Amino acid sequence: MAQPTTTAEEVVREGTPETGPGRQRLRRVFQVREFGILAAAIGLFVALSIARPATFFTEDNILRIAMQISLLTILATGMTFLFIAGEIDLSIGAMYGLLALTVSKMLFDWQWSPWLAMPAAIAAGAGIGFVNGFLTTRFRIPSFIVTLGMLGILRGIALVWIRTPPIGRSPQFDQVTAGRLFGEVPMQIFWMLAVVLVASFVLSRTKFGYHVYATGDNEQAARNAGINTPRVKLLCFVIVGALTGLAASILIGWVHGVSRGYGPGYELDVIAAVVIGGTNLFGGIGSVFGTFLGAAITGMITTGLVLLGAQQDSEPIAKGAVIILAVLLDVTVRRRQGL
Amino acid sequence: MEKGKAAATPVKNQTPLLEARGISKRFLHVQALDNVDFRVDPGEVVALVGDNGAGKSTLMKTLCGAYHCDAGAIFFDGQPVTIRSPHDAMALGIAVVYQDLALVNHRDVATNVFLGREPMRGPTVDKGRMVRESRQVLEKLKIKIPSVYTLVGLLSGGQRQAVAIARAVQQGGRLVFMDEPTAALGVQEQAKVLRLIEDLKAHGTAVVVVSHNLQHVFHVADRIVVMRGGRNAGERVKAEATAAEIVGLIVGAPSAMPLGAV
Numbered sequence: 001m002a003q004p005t006t007t008a009e010e011v012v013r014e015g016t017p018e019t020g021p022g023r024q025r026l027r028r029v030f031q032v033r034e035f036g037i038l039a040a041a042i043g044l045f046v047a048l049s050i051a052r053p054a055t056f057f058t059e060d061n062i063l064r065i066a067m068q069i070s071l072l073t074i075l076a077t078g079m080t081f082l083f084i085a086g087e088i089d090l091s092i093g094a095m096y097g098l099l100a101l102t103v104s105k106m107l108f109d110w111q112w113s114p115w116l117a118m119p120a121a122i123a124a125g126a127g128i129g130f131v132n133g134f135l136t137t138r139f140r141i142p143s144f145i146v147t148l149g150m151l152g153i154l155r156g157i158a159l160v161w162i163r164t165p166p167i168g169r170s171p172q173f174d175q176v177t178a179g180r181l182f183g184e185v186p187m188q189i190f191w192m193l194a195v196v197l198v199a200s201f202v203l204s205r206t207k208f209g210y211h212v213y214a215t216g217d218n219e220q221a222a223r224n225a226g227i228n229t230p231r232v233k234l235l236c237f238v239i240v241g242a243l244t245g246l247a248a249s250i251l252i253g254w255v256h257g258v259s260r261g262y263g264p265g266y267e268l269d270v271i272a273a274v275v276i277g278g279t280n281l282f283g284g285i286g287s288v289f290g291t292f293l294g295a296a297i298t299g300m301i302t303t304g305l306v307l308l309g310a311q312q313d314s315e316p317i318a319k320g321a322v323i324i325l326a327v328l329l330d331v332t333v334r335r336r337q338g339l
Numbered sequence: 340m341e342k343g344k345a346a347a348t349p350v351k352n353q354t355p356l357l358e359a360r361g362i363s364k365r366f367l368h369v370q371a372l373d374n375v376d377f378r379v380d381p382g383e384v385v386a387l388v389g390d391n392g393a394g395k396s397t398l399m400k401t402l403c404g405a406y407h408c409d410a411g412a413i414f415f416d417g418q419p420v421t422i423r424s425p426h427d428a429m430a431l432g433i434a435v436v437y438q439d440l441a442l443v444n445h446r447d448v449a450t451n452v453f454l455g456r457e458p459m460r461g462p463t464v465d466k467g468r469m470v471r472e473s474r475q476v477l478e479k480l481k482i483k484i485p486s487v488y489t490l491v492g493l494l495s496g497g498q499r500q501a502v503a504i505a506r507a508v509q510q511g512g513r514l515v516f517m518d519e520p521t522a523a524l525g526v527q528e529q530a531k532v533l534r535l536i537e538d539l540k541a542h543g544t545a546v547v548v549v550s551h552n553l554q555h556v557f558h559v560a561d562r563i564v565v566m567r568g569g570r571n572a573g574e575r576v577k578a579e580a581t582a583a584e585i586v587g588l589i590v591g592a593p594s595a596m597p598l599g600a601v
Contacts, residue, residue: 201463205462205463205464206462206463206464207457207459207464209464210450210457210464211455213443213445213446214443214446214454214455217443217444217445217446218442218443218444221437221441221442221443221454222443222454222455223425224405224425224435224437224441225425225441225454225455225456226424226425226426226429226455226456227454227455284443284444284445285445337493
């Protein structure tokens with residue numbers, strides 16, 4: 001099972017005088033996964049900058065990509081938890097669209113206070129995530145079936161409930177969600193950094209994070225060790241929903257309204273970001289930092305295609321192909337390592 | 340049955356570490372356990388043998404909280420206890436080494452040793468302590484593993500089994516259940532695992548080994564308990580037993596009947 005080459009390498013690496021657990025682990029992690037992704041992200045950035053210096057490599061464009069990547073990263077961070085725990089949420093795109101419509105409804109139709117709208121959206125998302133998680137764990141139905149059903153339900157609700165999508169502005173809300181911090185840094189980027197930092201900490205340092213990895217890697221073993229695996233999974237679904245509510249709020253603060261068909265299909269981007277980032281869709285492996293890089297790559301592909309003159313409708317082809325390629329690469333690398 | 344048990348008890352006055360009386364467990368139409376009595380003394384190695392479906396795994400899972408029994412009583416240190424979950428068993432000092440479902444492959448040795456019981460420092464898992472204490476326990480059991488940072492998935496079968504056993508010991512287990520600890524291992528690795536069991540005993544830990552391998556059973560066990568058809572079919576102190584006698588109890592051959600069930 002264990003490949004001699006890898007094991008020997010491992011032994012040699014471990015045989016050197018201890019350089020501290022953090023550094024050793026960091027070195028291994030970077031050698032294996034994130035480093036390659038980082039190289040790919042930088043490579044893509046350089047290639048696009050050279051190919052389209054006048055349109056891609058401009059402050060405006062880079063800032064716009066960064067803001068797009070921010071929303072994608074927030075959504076994909078939740079999905080990273082869920083993937084590592086061994087589950088998936090296909091309803092995330094539809095949920096994103098419905099929650100965005102709900103936020104605009106709250107702000108512009110019902111005139112809710114901006115301070116209430118965002119928490120309400122996050123809570124609503126958490127509620128939907130709870131339903132997904134409850135159905136999956138309580139009745140042991142595969143999550144891709146549960147959330148596929150939920151995708152249809154949420155999209156249907158969005159279409160039936162909202163005939164004319166509300167559009168408007170709420171200066172206070174816009175400022176918090178999509179304004180400029182110190183007049184410079186877009187709030188989207190601030191929110192993304194906050195989410196990435198907190199989520200990284202939770203996943204890599206807390207007991208819950210340890211249990212997420214254990215649950216997705218070997219659920220039976222985790223259960224034998226006394227870990228309440230259904231609860232761990234349920235919480236991951238709730239995290240996906242809550243972060244989707246946050247992302248939907250930021251979206252409305254930024255673009256002031258969405259069409260009622262918005263959202264479905266976006267799960268492709270989210271899954272692409274997570275998978276490109278090296279998170280295993282069979283559970284047990286992955287990181288938020290990888291997902292951030294995956295989101296950056298996905299975002300650059302989207303913009304790059306447009307700038308290179310591809311039809312917008314061909315975008316899903318590129319993303320679908322990239323998902324499959326990323327998984328292929330991941331599986332091949334892991335087999336070679338003997339894991 | 341009572342007579343057979345008394346005859347097999349070397350020290351009569353000792354309070355058993357674990358005692359189960361009249362354990363029954365039913366799965367739909369199958370009576371998996373039927374009024375089973377079972378006892379483990381402190382520091383004793385007990386082998387639990389029997390054919391497939393004889394109920395030995397079910398008994399083990401009942402005693403370590405994975406299953407709930409329908410009837411019967413369990414005593415630990417002479418006190419009546421209820422074991423409703425693996426947590427309850429762990430709290431009592433009962434640890435389990437599962438056959439192949441115990442480890443998380445993509446995490447390192449230290450994380451696996453503390454799986455489900457991660458020590459905390461403030462809001463975070465105390466990785467430093469996990470590393471230190473896993474090293475200590477590996478050392479104590481003379482387990483050779485390149486490093487506690489090695490991913491468990493990269494270890495050999497014997498090393499993985501050793502990690503699982505180290506975890507049981509680290510839990511402070513006074514009683515360790517092992518489900519087929521030598522199955523699926525090479526000959527040398529089997530020997531290492533048997534030596535580990537002897538080391539555990541030397542440290543005063545009681546061990547219950549569920550096994551098919553009579554040679555191994557005779558090598559490490561102090562006492563052998565035979566299950567057949569969901570019943571305790573008899574038990575023997577190893578020194579007084581022969582392999583033929585145990586096989587007879589396992590298959591229910593007439594030659595073994597004097598002390599057996601029915």
